[in-house]
Amino acid sequence: MLNILIFIAGTALAVQAFIGLTYFISSVWEKGKRATVFGGLQFLGMLGLFALFLYLKASGFFETGPGLVILVGGVILGALACFLLLRRTAPNKRALEGTNGLVTGEAKRYDEREIVFARNRCLAPGSEQYGIFYREHPEYEEYDAARRQKGGPLGIPGTIDQPGHGPNVAATLGSVSIPVYLSAPDKYNPLAHPMFGGKKAELSPGEAAERVKGYTLNLGADLVGITEINPSWVYSHRGEIFHKNWEDWGKEIQLAHRYAVVFAVEMFSKMVAAAPHTPTTIESMRNYAKGASIATQLAAFIANLGYSATANHLRHYDALLVPLAVDAGLGELGRIGYLVTKELGPRVRLGAVTTGLPLIPDKPVDIGIEAFCRVCNKCAICCPSGSIPSGDQAEVNGTLRWKLNEETCFAFWGKIGTDCNVCMRVCPWSHARTFPHKLIVELVSRNVIAGRLFTVMDDVFYGKRPRPKAPPGWAKFDGEGR
Ligand code: SF4
Ligand code: SF4
Incomplete structure (x- = not known):
């Protein structure tokens, strides 16, 4: 049982860190300075958590009483978050009528x-x-x-x-x-x-x-x-x-x-x-x-x-x-x-x-x-x-x-x-459909709570009033960055 819990927690942390990495890469590609900084910090945080988990596992911490409580608590919290964010919430009947x-x-x-x-x-x-x-x-x-x-x-x-x-x-x-x-x-x-x-x-x-x-x-x-x-x-x-x-x-x-x-x-x-x-x-x-x-x-x-x-x-x-x-x-x-x-x-x-x-x-x-x-x-x-x-x-x-x-x-x-x-540029639904953004859209299109969470995250990662970015070089313009 302990090994199963360790496997679940380790896999979840590894997947999180991987998604964090793809988000960081996506932000670099999008040339979003703020998103790159926050994405980088988020990835480092997730990577740090995964490294800490591996260290604790190697040291036998999860075989102690406090370690077991933290492990079980973490798995339960993760399962609850998945349930709340992944389930399909009630459909909008009005939208289904066009x-x-x-x-x-x-x-x-x-x-x-x-x-x-x-x-x-x-x-x-x-x-x-x-x-x-x-x-x-x-x-x-x-x-x-x-x-x-x-x-x-x-x-x-x-x-x-x-x-x-x-x-x-x-x-x-x-x-x-x-x-x-x-x-x-x-x-x-x-x-x-x-x-x-x-x-x-x-x-x-x-x-x-x-x-x-x-x-x-x-x-x-x-x-x-x-x-x-x-x-x-x-x-x-x-x-x-x-x-x-x-x-x-x-x-x-x-x-x-x-x-x-x-x-x-x-x-x-x-x-x-x-x-x-x-x-x-x-x-x-x-x-x-x-x-x-x-x-x-x-x-x-x-x-x-x-x-x-x-x-x-x-x-x-x-x-x-x-x-x-x-x-x-x-x-x-x-x-x-x-x-x-x-x-x-x-x-x-x-x-x-x-x-x-x-x-x-x-x-x-x-x-x-x-x-x-x-x-x-x-x-x-x-x-x-x-x-x-x-x-x-x-x-x-x-x-x-x-x-x-x-x-x-x-x-x-x-x-x-x-x-x-x-308006088109700043809309959170306008992000280029790189892997992490596809994942986010999949979540927010089926779950109201995920939608609320990601409106806040979009403000944090891109700012409430995102600024224009430089276009490809062939379409550059005078006064760029104003
Ligand atoms: S953001 Fe620009 S394009 Fe969009 S509604 Fe306002 S003025 Fe029109
Ligand atoms: S998701 Fe936000 S930015 Fe996009 S249309 Fe709706 S209110 Fe406007």
Whole structure:
């Protein structure tokens, strides 16, 4: 019996020290100075404990009365901690219902003309559409005009990485050219290749779902899911125009498709780590370009199978992708106002294809985000424009959620000349998925107590307000480290 207890205690201490070592290595790789120091101390502490244990065993201490009490007490305490932290706590039934679980009343469809991007990008002062829109929405006119005077969010004079931001802005705009090119109607709504002649492929919904998801991953997506489209998340009217097809502006969007294939692409953690500086905007746009390319190819693939399909990407959206992604089981809606995934946290960009191809939908997931975000407030604390609510969820347009203030957020982008992403950088779920972080996510996604413990540990190891880190050398910027 004594040998069994010694084996259990020794193995547990060795495993702890090994995890401590992997955390230290991961922190060095992440270039987190504070995490490296704390990780190093933690590893040394665990190693010291293991060495002490080996010494006590060799000296026969555990065969004495006090030694046996300490050994038994330690094993019981360890078993209790494992039980408390490893068991699956009660599931969040609301999360398992997807966006239906958030609905508290009638959700009015959003009008794309009203969103801040459409107002900023598409309404040219003096144009017919400008007159129509601001006659109907005088509340926005003065505010939008003042913002337009300051310029758009990319690299405008006076922004944080001046004067040396030129190469990074050039890289960002290099990527933007892809979604712009793919926003012509014949690209986002492709016809079947002539060799298929519109003949419908004979595929069961199960096989079609398997092929479509496999193809999407093969194109470079990191996560993919399928949902039946909830009409509440389809925009009511078209507001973004990029190829002078102004006859579409203000038209009601009538989506005939029943399904959406939604996918996420990963933002590289070392580029996001520099947020709010220009490298993070390069990374956003790289992934929007990647998403546009994937969505366009996927839509063409489905068109070749004989079914209508529409690519949704940075320069063409028929629907809001975050709620569709929640319903497709890619993750949950966090305090941050974005999708938070188990695999990559909020460090993703989304794309989608809507289609009439019959498919088997996926189910929404409970990964513990709602409970975690209730305790963690990091994105709200660190948001430089105060755009993220710090209290409880509130009812917004018939849904209960944390609502990001996109007006103040976008205004901040215009002020600094990047798309900020500080909230994404500081979120504890955004850490690169090295071995110890995968382990932590596994724990916090199934256990509420582990979630509470790790919100505190994240503050200790990374700070309550983590600072930006240097990006890879090729994306360096002036004023680094400010
Ligand atoms: S992007 Fe920046 S300004 Fe916008 S919500 Fe996130 S932290 Fe706040
Ligand atoms: S920073 Fe914290 S509160 Fe904000 S989304 Fe991430 S986990 Fe939730």
